[in-house]
Amino acid sequence: MSAPEVVPAQPIEPAFELPPELAIDTQSARRIIVGFIRAQLQQAGFERLVLGLSGGIDSALVAYLAAEAVGAPNLLCVMMPYRTSSPESQGDAETVAADIGCPLELVDISPMVDAYFEVAGGPAALDASSLRRGNLMARTRMMVLYDRSVTWRGLVIGTGNKTETLIGYTTLFGDSACAFAPIADLYKSQVRQLSVALGVPDAVVRKAPSADLWPGQTDETEVGFSYATIDRILFRLVDGRRSIEELVEEGFEREMVERVDRLVAVSEFKRQMPPIAKVGPRTAGIDYLYPRRRPRSTRG
Amino acid sequence: MASLRVALAQIAPRLGALDDNLARHHELMGAARAASADLLVFPELGLTGYLLQDLNAEVAMRADDPRLLELARAAAGMSVVVSFVEESDDHRLFIAAALLEAGGIRHIHRKVFLPTYGLFDERRFFAAGSVIRATDSALGLRLGISVCEDAWHLATPQLLALDGAQVLINVSSSPGRDIAAGSPEGLGTATSWRTLNRTYAQLTTSYVIFVNRVGVDESISFWGGSEVVGPSGATVYQAPLHEDGLFFATIDPGELRRERIANPLLRDERPEMVLRQLDRIARARASDPVEDGGPS
Numbered sequence: 377m378s379a380p381e382v383v384p385a386q387p388i389e390p391a392f393e394l395p396p397e398l399a400i401d402t403q404s405a406r407r408i409i410v411g412f413i414r415a416q417l418q419q420a421g422f423e424r425l426v427l428g429l430s431g432g433i434d435s436a437l438v439a440y441l442a443a444e445a446v447g448a449p450n451l452l453c454v455m456m457p458y459r460t461s462s463p464e465s466q467g468d469a470e471t472v473a474a475d476i477g478c479p480l481e482l483v484d485i486s487p488m489v490d491a492y493f494e495v496a497g498g499p500a501a502l503d504a505s506s507l508r509r510g511n512l513m514a515r516t517r518m519m520v521l522y523d524r525s526v527t528w529r530g531l532v533i534g535t536g537n538k539t540e541t542l543i544g545y546t547t548l549f550g551d552s553a554c555a556f557a558p559i560a561d562l563y564k565s566q567v568r569q570l571s572v573a574l575g576v577p578d579a580v581v582r583k584a585p586s587a588d589l590w591p592g593q594t595d596e597t598e599v600g601f602s603y604a605t606i607d608r609i610l611f612r613l614v615d616g617r618r619s620i621e622e623l624v625e626e627g628f629e630r631e632m633v634e635r636v637d638r639l640v641a642v643s644e645f646k647r648q649m650p651p652i653a654k655v656g657p658r659t660a661g662i663d664y665l666y667p668r669r670r671p672r673s674t675r676g
Numbered sequence: 677m678a679s680l681r682v683a684l685a686q687i688a689p690r691l692g693a694l695d696d697n698l699a700r701h702h703e704l705m706g707a708a709r710a711a712s713a714d715l716l717v718f719p720e721l722g723l724t725g726y727l728l729q730d731l732n733a734e735v736a737m738r739a740d741d742p743r744l745l746e747l748a749r750a751a752a753g754m755s756v757v758v759s760f761v762e763e764s765d766d767h768r769l770f771i772a773a774a775l776l777e778a779g780g781i782r783h784i785h786r787k788v789f790l791p792t793y794g795l796f797d798e799r800r801f802f803a804a805g806s807v808i809r810a811t812d813s814a815l816g817l818r819l820g821i822s823v824c825e826d827a828w829h830l831a832t833p834q835l836l837a838l839d840g841a842q843v844l845i846n847v848s849s850s851p852g853r854d855i856a857a858g859s860p861e862g863l864g865t866a867t868s869w870r871t872l873n874r875t876y877a878q879l880t881t882s883y884v885i886f887v888n889r890v891g892v893d894e895s896i897s898f899w900g901g902s903e904v905v906g907p908s909g910a911t912v913y914q915a916p917l918h919e920d921g922l923f924f925a926t927i928d929p930g931e932l933r934r935e936r937i938a939n940p941l942l943r944d945e946r947p948e949m950v951l952r953q954l955d956r957i958a959r960a961r962a963s964d965p966v967e968d969g970g971p972s
Binding site: 399400404411412667668670 | 855856
């Protein structure tokens with residue numbers, strides 16, 4: 377039996393593959409996510425947002441949703457390129473911010489990242505692996521966003537999607553750090569579908585997703601298969617509670633399914649708060665359970 | 677009997693903010709009265725918000741709490757359904773829905789089925805009610821009040837209808853989920869509830885009034901879409917999805933008589949037969965799977 381066919385999202389010149397089982401009601405998604413963003417701000421007592429705008433599709437989509445939720449003037453977008461980042465990324469980010477009409481700032485993180493490896497990294501750091509460099513860039517961007525959140529008086533809005541969250545393609549306390557995550561329950565294919573519906577520029581929708589750590593890098597070459605394929609596998613394993621065997625029977629390549637399953641399994645820790653060694657009567661997250669913002673106690 | 681004006685309070689309660697929510701209830705009671713409503717229905721835990729976790733005890737009220745009685749006094753002249761965390765004398769905490777009439781509490785339903793699976797964790801925080809019964813009301817109609825998950829168990833509408841309910845009222849905090857393309861309202865949850873409400877209305881030849889909250893608690897968004905379905909299963913009124921507001925519908929009690937004569941499903945119910953079968957089945961389900969050979 378062959379794997380179910382993949383249909384294009386649009387009949388002419390499809391911008392991406394949208395597996396039919398992953399297609400969402402974009403109106404419903406938009407309504408829920410915009411309401412969610414507003415509610416998070418209201419609950420926290422904020423009116424403004426800070427967003428790291430990379431020029432990629434995830435942060436672009438979040439920018440459109442955020443601007444709809446709070447109004448463009450209340451959304452601060454920050455571009456944080458490193459010297460090896462692609463200039464096109466910056467151009468795309470500028471296009472997005474101009475289209476939305478929100479304030480846009482540029483913070484070049486090169487001197488901060490380089491300074492770390494020069495000053496604190498020791499001699500071995502001069503040729504630090506791309507993993508270390510990538511992680512430091514992600515964490516430097518986090519640092520900038522959280523610093524700007526104080527001066528801008530806004531919450532940091534997250535841009536992670538469900539696919540990268542599930543396979544662990546994120547930097548802990550880096551790009552995964554945020555006040556809330558509006559699109560982290562949407563697979564990359566669904567991010568693309570919603571982006572088209574919200575009018576994210578075609579160039580941003582069409583270009584190959586990339587961590588943009590070095591020229592020519594793309595997520596799909598890094599991971600080894602297309603987002604459409606990963607999404608179809610994840611959707612079955614996670615949302616559909618299917619077994620690996622069932623996916624193989626359906627026509628998926630066993631090696632690929634097992635690899636995706638392994639990526640999810642080894643990254644469970646990235647999706648959870650660090651465990652606390654329980655010794656007391658009530659422990660945060662275990663048996664001390666409250667909403668993230670709660671009114672002060674009414675009982676003495 | 678004259679037609680009745682029903683007000684659906686599709687609100688977004690503030691989580692844990694009892695005073696704010698009480699104020700909103702008073703405000704909407706005023707608005708409903710000004711619009712000549714006979715019946716006003718608030719959603720599940722409208723006075724407290726839904727995802728309370730350990731706030732449950734902090735917002736709990738006893739049935740004789742002065743704040744509830746003040747609401748009841750303010751409701752005078754209308755029948756009003758409100759929902760809150762009820763603390764019993766022995767300090768069990770229930771998800772409760774109360775019918776306020778004539779300045780007092782006429783009836784309390786304690787949620788019987790507490791979902792504790794998927795995104796739900798109610799059984800951790802609440803005690804389950806053990807009674808499903810209909811109640812008379814000042815409207816001249818008998819009401820069957822249930823809370824959210826209660827309606828996901830067939831026994832609830834069946835017992836309420838057999839107990840004489842003519843209007844089934846379900847108050848909900850239903851989290852919207854499943855936005856897969858192709859569902860009529862863009863939300864799987866809405867489609868499921870529409871199906872339940874129509875099925876129950878038709879099978880019990882009763883009015884169904886479904887009031888669901890809107891707004892967001894933490895990760896989950898409540899979808900609203902409150903509605904009234906007539907005893908034939910036909911839609912009487914549907915409130916918009918996700919919108920906060922007070923919405924109105926009119927029900928015609930004459931429709932109950934017409935439908936029940938044309939479709940005497942309730943007449944043909946066999947509660948004594950059902951009881952015998954349930955007794956047999958309940959015994960079998962409670963048996964020891966090894967010693968007794970167990971149920972199949």
